[in-house]
Structure formats: C-alpha cells, structure tokens
Amino acid sequence: MRYSQALYFFSSLLVAFTISWSATLSPRHASAVLFSQTPIPTSDFVLASQAEQLFNDGYRLHRKGDFQNALSNYEQALSIFRRIGDLSGEGKTLSNIAFVYSNAGHYDQALEHYHLALLTLRKAADQYNQGVVLNNIGAVYLTLGQFDEALDSLEEALTIRLEIHDRLGEGVTLGLFGYVYYNLGQYGEALDYYFQSLSIRREVYDQEGEASTLNKIGLTYWRTGQHERALTNYQQSLELYMTLGYPLEQGVAYNNIGEIYYDLKRYDQALANYQQALAIARRLGVPTIEGTVLNNIGETYREAKQYDVALRYLQQASSILKKSNVRIMEATALNSIGETYSLLGRYSQAQSFYQQALTIRKQVGDRAGEAKTLDNIASAYAESGDQVQAILVYKQAIQLLESIRGDINIDQLKTSFAGRHMLTYSRLIELLQNTGNPHEAFDYNERARARTILDLIGNTKLNVQQDEISVLAQQEKALAQLIFGLQNALKNEQFKPLSQQDSGALNTISDELGRARTEHEELVMQLQIASPEYATLVSVNALSLSEVQNQAIDAQTTLLEYFVMDEHMLAWVIDQDHFDVVDLGITRAELTGQVEFFRNLITDRDFDADTAADLYNTLFVPLKPHIRHSNLVVVPHGVLHYLPFAALWDPETSRYLIEDYTLTYAPSASVLKFILDKRNSNEGRLLALGNPDDSLPQAEAEVKAVAQRYGTRPLLRRQATESQFRSAASQADIIHLAAHAEYNPYNPLYTRIELAPDRQNDGNLEVHEIFGLELTGANLVVLSACETALGEQSSGDELVGLTRAFLYAGAPAVVTTLWSIEDEASAALMASFYGHLRAGMTNAEALRAAQIEVLEQGRWQLAYYWAAFTLTGDWRGSEQ
Structure with a gap:
C-alpha cells in the first residue's frame, strides 16, 4: 500500500485550514476587521x-x-x-x-x-462574515459526508458573496463546491467548479488559493487517470509555492509529482522528486512527512526490483514513524516491508511484519488497511504452498472488504473501491478452482463482478416519503452518513503525531463509530423485516450457482460466464441442469492484444479470418462440448466487454457465431435475474426520436420506418428534443433513439445522447440524468447511435455507460452499438429487427435474424456493418 493518500490528505487539510482562517481573520487583518461592523x-x-x-x-x-x-x-x-x-x-x-x-x-x-x-x-x-460562517458550515458537513447539507450551506454562502461582490470569498466557496463533487466522485463537476475558483483566485491575485486549487485540480486529474494533466497542474502549484516561500507545501507538491512519475513507471524522475520532498521534510523537522516520503522512495526502489535498497528506505520510514507515534502510517510502513520480503521469497519474515501491521490496523480501526494486510498474508501463505490457510485468510479479507463497501453510499466510489480490490477475488477464485471447489469459485466470481450495478438494479425504486418504512429508511441514510463522517474524523486525528493527538477526541470518535456501526447493522435487520424491498438498497447479495440455475436462466438457455486473470482465464458453462468450468489458458495481456487487433480490423472495414478464428478457438471451441442450447447469454469480463462475439469465425464451417447461436449479454448472472424481474406487459407503444440536428438523413428514414410499423408519429429534427423524450418515455413500451452519442472517457457519467435543445433542456441526455428517469413501464430501449455500448470499465468490471443507465432506469433490455455505424446499413438492420419483432420473435432472435439478413447482402457482408449491435438483458421480451 502506497503512502500517496496520506500526503494528499495532509495537503487537503492545509487547504481547508487556510480557507477557513483566511476567510475569517488573518493576523495582519485582525485589528482592521474585528471592529469594522x-x-x-x-x-x-x-x-x-x-x-x-x-x-x-x-x-x-x-x-x-x-x-x-x-x-x-x-x-x-x-x-x-x-x-x-x-x-x-x-x-x-x-x-x-x-x-x-x-x-x-x-x-x-x-x-x-x-x-x-x-x-x-x-x-x-454582517453579511461578509455570514458568508464566512456558511462556507465553514458547508466544510464541516463535507467532512461528515453529509453532502446535501454541505451543498445547501455553500449555496447560501455563494449567494451572499455574489450579492456583496466578495470575489475572494466567491472563489473560496466555488473551490469547496468542487471538493464536495470530488468526494461524490463527480469529477467533471468538480473540475468545473475548480476552474471557476481558479479564475477568480488569479483575478484577485490570491496566489496561495491559486496554488491550492491547482493542487486539487491535479489530484482530480490523477484520480481519473489523466497523468499528464495532473502533472502539469502539480508543477504549476509547486512553482507558486516556491514563489510564496511555502516550503512545507513545496514538499507535498514534490511528493505528488513523484507519485505521478511512479504511476507512469518513470522511476528515476519519481525518485528525484521524492528526494526533494525528503530534503524539505528533514530541513523543517516534520517526521510524519519524512517517513511518508521515505516509504514512497522504498516502494519505488521495490518496483525497480532493487529490493535491498528498498528495504533500507522502508526500515528508515518504519523507525521514524514509530518514533512519531503516527500509528496508522507506521502500519503502512510495516506492511510495505512485508511486501518486499514476500517478493524476495522470505515469507517467514514477511509474515512477521504483516502481523505487526495487522495488529496496529485493528487497534486504530483502519479497516481498509486491515483488509490489505490480510490479502498480503493470504498471498504469502499461497506462495509458500499453504493453500488451505491462504483460502481462509482471503475469505476474511473479502468479508471485511464487502463490509467496508456496504458503508459507501456513493455509487461511483463503490465502483472505484471494488476495482482496487479485484485482485483479492481473483486470487481466491484461482485457489478454489485449483483445490477442487469450482462451485465456490463461481460464487466468489459472482460476488466480484459488477457489484455496484447489482446493488442498483437489484432494488425497486421506492418513494420512501410515502412508504410505511420511511422513518427507518431516513434513519438508515442518516446513520450511513454519520459513519462516513466519523471515519473521516478518526483518520484525521490518527494522522497527527501522538503529541498533537487529542486522546479524548480519539476515544470519543472511536466509541461513537462503534455504536453507529452496531446501530446501523440492527437497523438494516429491521428494514429487512419491515421491507425486504427497501433493504436491497443497502446491498444485494450475489446469487449462488443453484440460484442462477433456478432463477436467472430458462430451460432453453446456456450461460457462458468468463473471468479474466493475469495468467489465464476461466469460463463457466451453466444451464439449468449442468455446470462446467473450463480453463482457457490465455493470459490477460495476450487476450487484450488479440481483442484490440480484431476490433481495429473490423472498424477499419477489414476482415481477417485467421484472427477471428483464433478468438473463436480460444473463447468458444473449448466450451462447445458443454453447450447444450443455441440460445446463449454471455457474461463478459475485462476486455471482452468490447468484443463482438457475433463476429467470431468458425474456420471449419466458415460461419460466424451469430449464424449458429442467438447472443445476449449480461453484466453478471446475478444482475440478469433482477433484469428479468423487470419485464412488463407490452402494448406496443413506441417512442421514436431521430435526426435531431438534421445531420443523419438515413437515421430519419430509419425512425420513420420503425414508427410506421407501430402506427405512431416519430419525433424528428427540432421536435426530437430532450424535453419531449423526458415527458413521453415513461409511457412507452419501446424507446428508439437514432442520434449521435458522445462517450466521455474522463467522466462516463457525462456520456450523452445528443437530442435537440429547447427552452427547458440543453438537449444533452447524459448518463447521470438517465439514472434518474422512471422507465419501469418500458420493455426495450434501442440506441441506434454512435458507440452507445461504450463505457468506462473499472477493474471491478463495472461498465459505466448508457446501457447500465437505461437498465437501472427500468428497461429490462437495451440494444446498443460497439462502434460508429454506417447509417444506411444501420437503418436496414433496424427495419429488419423490428419486422421480426412484430412477427413474434424474441428480442435475441429478432436481432440475430436482422444481423444475418444484413451480412447476407453483398455490400454489407463485413462485420463492421452488423456486428456492432448487441442486446443486453432480457433475450425474450414480451409479446406484442
């Protein structure tokens, strides 16, 4: 575990302290301001x-x-x-x-x-200081994780500051807005507010505020994987702190720059910046930062495989942090030493340091750190040949991780958290499979994948204001927020040196946190009794193998579930009466290379039979002896989310996979069960919108043809507005959108379908807005647009995008595309699809028949024209 978060956290404290005090009273202005009112x-x-x-x-x-x-x-x-x-x-x-x-x-x-x-x-x-106080109230609510209350206070503060033309205060409050949205995982919104704040701070020549804002922008870019942009902002922040003569902040900035270079594997540059930070920490006599940077230097040498040098730095870090009595950081140093000994194959020594780290982490209540150390202990057992003990400890780690995840009440942060710990699940799944426990391996596979969307889709949207359990529901939400805030407060205090810690506050916070967790567990149990439906909002349990066989698939369907690991890949083949698991052998790197090459060929309107056959032979041929039905549901994993299975090529029969099987996709087997529960009666009510900006003439023809089949009037061009969609979507059985879509790789929640604007809405129907729609009456959503299936795939196998959004909004089936489609071919395929659907075929049968019809036309036989269309969710649909 690296120390970067410790220094980012410390840097955030510095900013908060400066914001609050400079906005209240600074030493040079105290006399002037104090009596001015x-x-x-x-x-x-x-x-x-x-x-x-x-x-x-x-x-x-x-x-x-x-x-x-x-x-x-x-x-x-x-x-x-x-x-x-x-x-x-x-x-x-x-x-x-x-x-x-x-x-x-x-x-x-x-x-x-x-x-x-x-x-x-x-x-x-005194309006000026009312703005100050409201700003600081917002900061406290932010610390407590009560984000709605924080935003309310900040809105009041901003209103006052705008009214009295307090530009500096306005910049401060806008920066806090950004920090709220950063904590909510809404990084696009956070950056928007940060940039507004930055502009004002530059305008009023607030260099200290400018530097801190640049640091936060850098942190946000780092969080979203935009390392070069993060680096630029960190360096600008460092230059300002050098101009201001703030050495402590310079040290933090050097460490953060080192962290970027570390992530980029540019270890020499990382070490150069860490050494600068180390020199400053030693000159200022700040042992907590000195120990932090020493740990980061040790970690960097370890990544460079210079283990002896790494141990020297890590042992220095441990010694300094122990003397400083910052126990939470001492535990991290001990854990790092253990990891290094593990890499050297000295497992007995590694276990000794892991146990020391584990003891401290349990004592201070660092549950995430405890789970990490348990993961390391299990890994050391596995590497030394004790598989039974490794399995036992991995299960302990996962139980703790899932408990922590249950306390997180922000969807995007749940996804991020799950992704960071996917390796723990992978290792346990592999051990279970190797020790002859394939059923349990499958169960943990289901627990590992797509958990956030499972929690979302596995519940029914409730109006808790009208529900009889509204009081319990409100208490549960309040307790979850309280736990979040108490955890922040505890970590805030534990990061201080012992001489600066308030033991009374530590004990009080720890006691309150323990009581809050106990009360929360009891309340969830009450909710499960009073309303099992609402209780699923807290967390939904993944299905077991037998539940998948009995609840998620019918007697004519086979489910293929893939799980990609670093060195090989597993696939489970499941129907109602059989269960088989196959080791496909291929490594993650090899698979990624093959899939990316294949996709590039297809999107370049090329076809290579050997490449398509290689993937067919790897992913499908080993499973064929166990496949007993032609209706397949594929649960992809990792890079397989971007693979058009329909275009896999059987070299023996010279046929595509879609010519022999119907294909449907699902985020996981557990999610599939809840998707199927959303199926509705179908009265054939169609909502069709297309060509909103008059740039897609074939899309307009497509929408007209679809609407004609259902005897309804399409909404075209300027009539295809976001407002029209919002008002009519809840009454539709089928929703068809033929428009441009734009994927946002930096913040997938802002991926959008581009409809026509009007006075009420801007025309950009974004993912986060779709989540709030009520589409529980819909049976099918078809997005005949550019790359609508794309989303950001986390390590936790969450695919954040339009498909997931419409599934959550209530639609049990969604048709999307994996790449930009030539609109004439798309129109022909859609016309065929709806024709077969009206003739009584299932969703999956209709899409398969349409794809085959298009590929059989000479000019559109290449996979580019037809293989992009994918159906996720309900393969059957409802009778029309």
Missing part, C-alpha cells in the same frame, strides 16, 4: 482592546495546535464582546470557537457554535 462606545475601547488581544492570542494558539488554551482565550474574548454589545466580534469569535472544535473532531459542537455565530452575525447585519 459594530460601533463601540468610547468608554468600552479598553475592553474592546482586551477582547481583540485575547482573540488574536487564541488564533495564534490555535495555529500551534494548542486547542485547549485557544478555547480559553476565545471564551474570554466572547464574554467581553457580549458585555460591550459587539455583535460582530461575538459572531466571529463563536465562528473561531467552532473551528477549534472542528479541528479537534468535535463536529456536533462545531456546528452548534457555527449556527450560533450565524444567528449573531445576522443580527449584526
């Missing part, structure tokens, strides 16, 4: 001067971390301000008392004092 009688000047001195002394003590004496000074100042009737001074002092409580982790007291401050400042008509 409330007139003070001449007779009270002496008392006012005393209050000012006490306030400033409290400020300085707070900056030094002496919270107790800071509070004492503030309380004395507060008493004087109240005595002389200085409402403005009283309000600002209450605000700073609140900030002390916030820093100490006492968030309830912080919010109580902030709200008192706000009331007082409103009486004083």
Whole structure:
C-alpha cells in the first residue's frame, strides 16, 4: 500500500485550514476587521482592546495546535464582546470557537457554535462574515459526508458573496463546491467548479488559493487517470509555492509529482522528486512527512526490483514513524516491508511484519488497511504452498472488504473501491478452482463482478416519503452518513503525531463509530423485516450457482460466464441442469492484444479470418462440448466487454457465431435475474426520436420506418428534443433513439445522447440524468447511435455507460452499438429487427435474424456493418 493518500490528505487539510482562517481573520487583518461592523462606545475601547488581544492570542494558539488554551482565550474574548454589545466580534469569535472544535473532531459542537455565530452575525447585519460562517458550515458537513447539507450551506454562502461582490470569498466557496463533487466522485463537476475558483483566485491575485486549487485540480486529474494533466497542474502549484516561500507545501507538491512519475513507471524522475520532498521534510523537522516520503522512495526502489535498497528506505520510514507515534502510517510502513520480503521469497519474515501491521490496523480501526494486510498474508501463505490457510485468510479479507463497501453510499466510489480490490477475488477464485471447489469459485466470481450495478438494479425504486418504512429508511441514510463522517474524523486525528493527538477526541470518535456501526447493522435487520424491498438498497447479495440455475436462466438457455486473470482465464458453462468450468489458458495481456487487433480490423472495414478464428478457438471451441442450447447469454469480463462475439469465425464451417447461436449479454448472472424481474406487459407503444440536428438523413428514414410499423408519429429534427423524450418515455413500451452519442472517457457519467435543445433542456441526455428517469413501464430501449455500448470499465468490471443507465432506469433490455455505424446499413438492420419483432420473435432472435439478413447482402457482408449491435438483458421480451 502506497503512502500517496496520506500526503494528499495532509495537503487537503492545509487547504481547508487556510480557507477557513483566511476567510475569517488573518493576523495582519485582525485589528482592521474585528471592529469594522459594530460601533463601540468610547468608554468600552479598553475592553474592546482586551477582547481583540485575547482573540488574536487564541488564533495564534490555535495555529500551534494548542486547542485547549485557544478555547480559553476565545471564551474570554466572547464574554467581553457580549458585555460591550459587539455583535460582530461575538459572531466571529463563536465562528473561531467552532473551528477549534472542528479541528479537534468535535463536529456536533462545531456546528452548534457555527449556527450560533450565524444567528449573531445576522443580527449584526454582517453579511461578509455570514458568508464566512456558511462556507465553514458547508466544510464541516463535507467532512461528515453529509453532502446535501454541505451543498445547501455553500449555496447560501455563494449567494451572499455574489450579492456583496466578495470575489475572494466567491472563489473560496466555488473551490469547496468542487471538493464536495470530488468526494461524490463527480469529477467533471468538480473540475468545473475548480476552474471557476481558479479564475477568480488569479483575478484577485490570491496566489496561495491559486496554488491550492491547482493542487486539487491535479489530484482530480490523477484520480481519473489523466497523468499528464495532473502533472502539469502539480508543477504549476509547486512553482507558486516556491514563489510564496511555502516550503512545507513545496514538499507535498514534490511528493505528488513523484507519485505521478511512479504511476507512469518513470522511476528515476519519481525518485528525484521524492528526494526533494525528503530534503524539505528533514530541513523543517516534520517526521510524519519524512517517513511518508521515505516509504514512497522504498516502494519505488521495490518496483525497480532493487529490493535491498528498498528495504533500507522502508526500515528508515518504519523507525521514524514509530518514533512519531503516527500509528496508522507506521502500519503502512510495516506492511510495505512485508511486501518486499514476500517478493524476495522470505515469507517467514514477511509474515512477521504483516502481523505487526495487522495488529496496529485493528487497534486504530483502519479497516481498509486491515483488509490489505490480510490479502498480503493470504498471498504469502499461497506462495509458500499453504493453500488451505491462504483460502481462509482471503475469505476474511473479502468479508471485511464487502463490509467496508456496504458503508459507501456513493455509487461511483463503490465502483472505484471494488476495482482496487479485484485482485483479492481473483486470487481466491484461482485457489478454489485449483483445490477442487469450482462451485465456490463461481460464487466468489459472482460476488466480484459488477457489484455496484447489482446493488442498483437489484432494488425497486421506492418513494420512501410515502412508504410505511420511511422513518427507518431516513434513519438508515442518516446513520450511513454519520459513519462516513466519523471515519473521516478518526483518520484525521490518527494522522497527527501522538503529541498533537487529542486522546479524548480519539476515544470519543472511536466509541461513537462503534455504536453507529452496531446501530446501523440492527437497523438494516429491521428494514429487512419491515421491507425486504427497501433493504436491497443497502446491498444485494450475489446469487449462488443453484440460484442462477433456478432463477436467472430458462430451460432453453446456456450461460457462458468468463473471468479474466493475469495468467489465464476461466469460463463457466451453466444451464439449468449442468455446470462446467473450463480453463482457457490465455493470459490477460495476450487476450487484450488479440481483442484490440480484431476490433481495429473490423472498424477499419477489414476482415481477417485467421484472427477471428483464433478468438473463436480460444473463447468458444473449448466450451462447445458443454453447450447444450443455441440460445446463449454471455457474461463478459475485462476486455471482452468490447468484443463482438457475433463476429467470431468458425474456420471449419466458415460461419460466424451469430449464424449458429442467438447472443445476449449480461453484466453478471446475478444482475440478469433482477433484469428479468423487470419485464412488463407490452402494448406496443413506441417512442421514436431521430435526426435531431438534421445531420443523419438515413437515421430519419430509419425512425420513420420503425414508427410506421407501430402506427405512431416519430419525433424528428427540432421536435426530437430532450424535453419531449423526458415527458413521453415513461409511457412507452419501446424507446428508439437514432442520434449521435458522445462517450466521455474522463467522466462516463457525462456520456450523452445528443437530442435537440429547447427552452427547458440543453438537449444533452447524459448518463447521470438517465439514472434518474422512471422507465419501469418500458420493455426495450434501442440506441441506434454512435458507440452507445461504450463505457468506462473499472477493474471491478463495472461498465459505466448508457446501457447500465437505461437498465437501472427500468428497461429490462437495451440494444446498443460497439462502434460508429454506417447509417444506411444501420437503418436496414433496424427495419429488419423490428419486422421480426412484430412477427413474434424474441428480442435475441429478432436481432440475430436482422444481423444475418444484413451480412447476407453483398455490400454489407463485413462485420463492421452488423456486428456492432448487441442486446443486453432480457433475450425474450414480451409479446406484442
């Protein structure tokens, strides 16, 4: 486990501290601002001067971390301000008392004092400091994970700051908006707010705020894998901190730049930046950062396979961090040493360090770190030949990981979390398979894949305001947010050196967190009793093998489920009466190369029989002896999400796979069950929109032909608006959209279908908006547009895109495309598809028949013209 997050977290604290204090009172402005709002009688000047001195002394003590004496000074100042009737001074002092409580982790007291401050400042008509307090209330709610409340407070703060033309304050609040959306995993929104904040900070020449904002932009780009952009922003941030003469922030920036180079495997440049950070940390005497950077240097040498050098740095890191009594970071250093010994094959020594790390992580409540160390312990057992013990410990790690994941209430963060820990599942699945436990291997395979979409689709959308369990539901949500906030507060305190930690706060937070988790578990049990339907919103259990056979497939269907690992690939072949598992042998790297080459050939309108046959022989031939039905449901994994199985070529018969089998796709077998439960009666009500910008004449002809089959009027050109779609979609059985689509690789939640704009909507129907639609009456959505099946595939095998969005919105079946289609061929295929559908074929049969008809036409025989169309979900459909 690397230390990058520790320094990013520390950097965020610096920004939050600067934001709150510079927006409240800085040393050079304290006297000028303190009495600017409330007139003070001449007779009270002496008392006012005393209050000012006490306030400033409290400020300085707070900056030094002496919270107790800071509070004492503030309380004395507060008493004087109240005595002389200085409402403005009283309000600002209450605000700073609140900030002390916030820093100490006492968030309830912080919010109580902030709200008192706000009331007082409103009486004083002090709008400037009302904006400050509302901003800081938003920051506390952000820390607690109460994002809706944070956004509400920040909206109020921004309104005031715009009204009084407080440009600096406006920039501060916009930056916090960005940080809220960053924490929500909505990175596109976060960047939008950060860039607005950056523009204002540059305008008012706030170089410190500019530097911190650049750092946050860099972090956001790093999170989304845009390393070069992250690097540019980090370097700009570093240059500003050098200009300002802020050495500590320079050290953090050097570390973050080193982290980018580490990710890019440019180890020499990573080490050069880490060494700069190390020199600064040593010069300033900051052992926590020194230990952090030493660990990162050790990790880098380990990746470069210089194990002896790595151990030297890691042991220094461990020693320094132990002396500093920052236990959570000490555990990370010990874990890193263990990992290095494992790579050297010295498993006994590795286990010794892992056990030390595990003990600390359990003591401090670092559950994610505990799971990581358990994973390492299991791996060491496996490498040393003790498979039984390895399986046992891997199961412990997964149980803990799934518990942590259940506490995360943000969809995109669940996906990210699951992706980071996929290797733990892969290793356990492989061990179970090797030790003769194929059924259990399949169960863990299902638990590993597409869990976020399983949680989403596996529940029924409820109006909890009207449901009898609304009170329990609201309590569950509040407790989940409380747990999130307490975890942040605990980690905030644990990252401090022991001399700066508030033991009382640590104990209080730990006790509250334990009680909250226990209460949450009990509440979920109550929900399961009162409303099993709502309880699935918390987490949906993956199906077992027997449940898949009995609930997810019918008697005429065979399910093929693939699982890609680094060194080989497994495939399960399942029907209602049989279960087989086949090791396909191919490595992840080999498979990725073959799939990418094959796709490039197809999209270049080329065909290579040998390549198509190689993939057929690898992915399908070994399974054929176990396939007993022609109706197949394929559950792809990894790069297979982007493979058109229909175009695989049987060299013996010279036929495509689609010519012999019907094909449907599913995110997982467990998800398939819940998708099929969404099937509705079908009255043939069609909503068809197309050619909204008048650039797709064939798409317009396609939509007209489809609408004619169903006796309805299509919405074309300027009538094909987002507003029309929103108003009519909930009443449709079938939805057909023929329009451009644009995939957003940086934030797939903003992938969009481009409809016509009007006064109500901008025309961009984005993924995050589709999630909010109510399409529970629909049976089929067809997206006849460019690359509509594309999405961002995480390591956790979540595919975030339009398909997933429409499935969640209520549609049990979605037809999409894997690449941009020539619109005349698309129109012909769609006309054939709907003709067969109206004639009584199932969804899968109709799509297969249409694809075969197109490929049999000479000019469109290449796979480019027909193989892109995929059906996900319900292969049968409802009778029309």
